[in-house]
Amino acid sequence: METAAVPLHVLDTDVDIVVSGTRAAEFAQTIAERWHLAVAELAGRVGGARESAGDPLTVEVELLDRAAKTPKTDGVLRGTDERSLLQRLTQQVTRAVIAARTGDLLMLHAGALAHRETGAAVVFVAPGGTGKSTTCRVLGPGRAYLTDETVGIRRDGTIAPYLKPISTRRTDWAGVKDEVAPMQLGLDAPPVPARVAGVLVLRREPDPETELEVTTLETLEALTDIAPETSGFMDTEKPLTWLAEVLESHGGARRVTYGSAEQLRPLVDEICGRLP
């Protein structure tokens, strides 16, 4: 069987995507294009990139010929639909690196963008499907893209980039998200190491005309708001203390109720304009 590999470097972790199937080389090329900022050879040169904290992880994926029989459940991602397989691959990579980095990184379910010269990063925490990717798409051009899914904060306050494709909902794709190459949206990797400069907790309302409302959260309220939007939190040493330190060293968190990503621009400008 034909196989091809795509080596990625994400969240301080090497991940080898092993692709098999009749069109393995072609599908591997597609994966490499969508994950272009995370391809290991280039990702190692991204600002703030660090060597892998452990052995490389392996994620196996097989694009099946339509005539293939139902495969065994052996941990290999399989499917006949390339779009769906790309989405499941993203989810699988995310799960694998989160499991690998639990305890090392404070991982927030958030997107992040940074100033390209100073590395001052705005972190926007939000549940799935409520604005992280859209905010990256709308406000990311001209800034450094860090992630639209999981922000990994190191003990020294810098952010481990997770330069995945932008997961984009399409109304005509029956629930499958399009994994779009960041480059296609004008997004680029950070040239300098990024540090948290401010944290927003996003609450997107269905009405795009919703008036912007910004509330400063005191630390305890911010902890109870943000803790449910974390990964590996319970298996991290003193995670509440760590999160409180991150928040308080950057003026605390603000809860933002909004209707469209463009409304967030002044806040993102202000935070990315801070000296990290």
Next chain:
Amino acid sequence: MRVRRQEVLDEVVRGDEAVVLSGGQILRLSALAHSIRALSCQWIELADLAGALAERHGEPDGDPVEALRPMVADLASAGLLETRE
């Protein structure tokens, strides 16, 4: 009844309130709940605890010990306090 606080995995205290991590849950503690835990690092009789709380937070309506029992029960069921008859 005597009570003693249970250890938690992490705790952040700001002002007279706290957020704790215990049993896989993140819980916010009111000033009174936080005081109960702060005053029960060693086994303490409920009556003594009620007296100490009254000094900090003022006398409750009715019997202080009876007023304290439901809160102790809540904290015990959340794994934040242990009790002994």
